[in-house]
Amino acid sequence: MLHAAGLFRKKGYAATTMRDIAREVGVEAASLYNHISSKQLILKELLLEIAQLFTEGMEAIKAEEMPSLKRMEALISLHVDITVSHTDAISLLPNEWVHLEEPALKAYLKLRDAYEKEFRAVLDIAIKEGQLEKLDPDIAVFSILSTLRWLYSWYSKYKDKDVEVLKMELIQALLYGISR
Amino acid sequence: MLHAAGLFRKKGYAATTMRDIAREVGVEAASLYNHISSKQLILKELLLEIAQLFTEGMEAIKAEEMPSLKRMEALISLHVDITVSHTDAISLLPNEWVHLEEPALKAYLKLRDAYEKEFRAVLDIAIKEGQLEKLDPDIAVFSILSTLRWLYSWYSKYKDKDVEVLKMELIQALLYGISR
């Protein structure tokens, strides 16, 4: 599973063969089927696991009582935590989900869209409360999420970076950089 | 070529077959070979054309005399212009370049790395001149480029948006949002 994630990241789902994965594991391709029932299922489990982590993280943050700006900070922390702990798998979110087949595709998109909607809701409140510069919320949410989505590739080059420092710097750049 | 770009974007290079492209064009797969000599060459031409556009744009901006902050603005405009005029092809830059074979791969990476280096140099000067908040330049360049890279997917949802307005908003969010 971890081997597959690394290969999917490096070559993409479609270009990764079961024989590639098997070679990485040190086994013949057919032997993989004693452990998983299809290539497609590997992708599904990887993507839905990450999506689940985000969904649960969002639930926890919504449940806790705090100012909306602190909520934004918590969301950024959440992205950093998942990126650090699941670097390969999270790299599949931006693009490889297109290879999901139904019904997994619908399930994944449902989680993703719900997450984005809630992310945006938190940002909207922060803007409405006047805690962030008055700028197009569309642009703001897109800009912040772009950076957080791409974080995995940046993090791979700075693996020794302290995670808490990274969180602070991102919070600074993405939130307080544009706060008044 | 444009058909191929659209399919590569939607399904990825590896998962797009020559028969897919042919169907889109309204022709049999073998007929494509009267016009291009291989699938790989389509990818190479698409990616290197975009890389060339960025390289030339950077050249032009470097050649002109202006304050470093205006230079950053010009770079953002460049990204927006290329994104708007080549939305499908630019979507291949973040991931699909991994399917380039040598020697095209080296050529592409050379252009990309040179561009990023020069982008970073412009930002460094702006920071050194005290025109931008004092923050980790690594994070700043990563954050700005992430947003600009993902712009194509955002733009696809807001195709009717005025391009000049979009440029201004992005400049505001990415630069003056963090200026002092």
Place this chain on the structure above:
DNA sequence: TCTTTAAACTAACAATTGTTAGTTTTAAAC
């Protein structure tokens, strides 16, 4: 109208794909 050239077609190829069937090995439980 005839010739020529570009571009379409059909048919097929060799290689690679995900996956299955059937068999042998490994290793833990008794």
Place this chain on the structure above:
DNA sequence: GTTTAAAACTAACAATTGTTAGTTTAAAGA
């Protein structure tokens, strides 16, 4: 030491892949 179950193996399959060869059609120039 035997039994049992998990997990490896070899061999093969049907489908799909990029691409080539050879042929027919379309269209433009003479």
